[in-house]
Amino acid sequence: MRRITRIATVGVMSAALALSVSACGESSSSSTSTTDSKADKTAIAYDIGGRGDQSFNDAAYAGLARAQKDLGVKGTEAEPSEGESDADKVQRLTSLARAGNNPVIGVGFAYAPAIKKVAPKFPKTTFGIIDDASVTGANIANIVFNEEQGSYLAGVAAAKVTKTKTVGFIGGVETPLIKKFQAGFQQGVKDTDPSVKVLPQYLTQPPNFDGFSKPDLGKAAAQGQLDKGADVVYSAAGLAGSGAIEAVSKAGKWNIGVDSDQYQQEGLAAYKESILTSVTKDVEDSVLNLIKSVQDGKPQSGEVRYGLAKDGVGLAMSNPAFTKMTDVIAAVDKAKKEIVDGTITVKTTP
């Protein structure tokens, strides 16, 4: 008797597993039709980390916030869950697109497979993806940056400023994207002064993305580089970079920040004097531009590249101590000109 009941339960269970779905027909997005078509709606879906990462996602949010204020669009944000698969991203983008959001922007290369599946189903919606140019379509705008160019300039500045002939590079997570930062930086240093040694170091390997979020990791890595004699440290490590900035600042050495102008960041105000400059990556404007282009009826499509030429990447000039170093600034300006006119080609892999 007991045996039969147990077999029956297992059987019923597997049947329930199979049938529970066919019971309901409505999908999450079919009910939410576009009602208020007057107000333009736009949505961004964040990468792991989400808002509050002091870096990439926050910059995308800043773009959306400005669009809400300046263009009067209604913004929706969606955050991923940890350990989710492409199927979840497909569902997220589908429901955002069906809700009438246009454009729908995926922040980060992880959204590429999902956009590839969803975009053809909504030909009238523009899909933006940041940091990926591998999925293409008439209604897909691939927003990419020449991070290596900005990093090259940082390398030039670092090579000029260093006294110990040793500079450090701290990458958050060892991904191809961060390697572009390293490649540009190293090339910039070597082209300026071949005798300067670059110490590259990554905090974590994917899929462990702690290297973008844990300041203690950045602090320990920076400490190690300082011990090896580095007197300029460039950290491309998101929130973890703030730990490196703290350590380097306390040692009285120079920092180079990343993504936004970290000299002006409130959270780092205590260490701002040590932040020589920052390699900026204008995610904020790229998001705003995309939203604006859709609103103007001329949506961006294909590869939208932000390089030195369009000031999509660059070197921040807000620290007066940096701008006073006229010879350094001159070298940076010269390198910038040469990259823009094509005399220098910056590598994307170290």
Add this chain to the structure above:
Amino acid sequence: MKKFDKDRIVLGFAGPVLALVVAFALTTVVLLISNRDPFELYRLLFEQASYSDVQVLIVNQAGTYYLAALAVAIGFRMNLFNIGVDGQYRLAAMMAALVGASVDLPGPLQIFLIVIVAMLVGAFWAGIAGFLKTTRGVSEVVATIMLNSIATSLIAWLILPKNFGEQAAGSNNLTTGDIPESGWFPGLSLGAEAGEIYGFTFVAAGCGLVYWFVLNRTRFGFDLRATGASESAAQASGVDAKKMILTSMLISGAVAGLAGMPTLLGDTHTYSLDFPVGIGFTGITIALLGRNHPVGIALSALLIAFLDKASSSLDQFGFEKEIATIMQGLIVISVVISYELVRRYGTRRQQQKVGEELAAGHALTTEKEAAL
């Protein structure tokens, strides 16, 4: 045959039900403290779960969780704590994806090959911990945690473009290349709106059946449970405990290797930097919640998958989706406590019953004696 034991069933259900009730009550308190309307939240969760595409996500996720939890449960039954399921399934999925992308066999063979590779790699990775435990007495807890980190680094190295990885033009992702279409596991399509249930979800259900059968209806299963209950007692009755430890570790790893398969064969067809992580750890929660019972695990896998997927769009309605994580945490704490409470209650009840029977029996005999 044993009598249908009502007490046992009632007690079996009392644990999880008590845990869920307590967890929901605590969640409500948390929500009230943070000035959120708990009923609106529950309504939203159930509304989300009533949509067909979310249901498909839940079922698919539950299938993945189920395999991971089975792997953990096999260890638990043997009194082994395999925390390494996470590393095992990731390494297995990566190696299987590599092999799958580099060979092109006809349909079923290709899938078979990929699955076998995944199981072997998972078994190998878990086997290292089993080997260390049997030969050098290294705690499997420590060994598997360390192996998780090593797996992460190993995968990161293997997936570099200069080794076995590929980087598509214009992409910032690394993959292992695409598995040819013959290696895609056909799914059960429920229409364009709802999506597709991974075919491997049904394999997962089948694994549950096999798990139940092997543990409860074979000599091996008996040996395994006996060793788990008391290693020395099992050894005394002729079970080779060391061999059992190694074997169960290997099996646990092989099943763990399957956990990446629903996603790999049914959806991504490649292993990339954004392949799902952390399933092994969720599996521990689920095995614990399901009390290592195949049906219990299935129900708890569905519950956790429901919380995961139904909560994923909460932030669009002004709720933080982390609420679901809080709920899961509360469920785990309540489960541990309530199972222990129910167990104590059960033992006391049993003792009372036995005592009553003894007393009654004694009374009977004394009456008889008196009659004599």
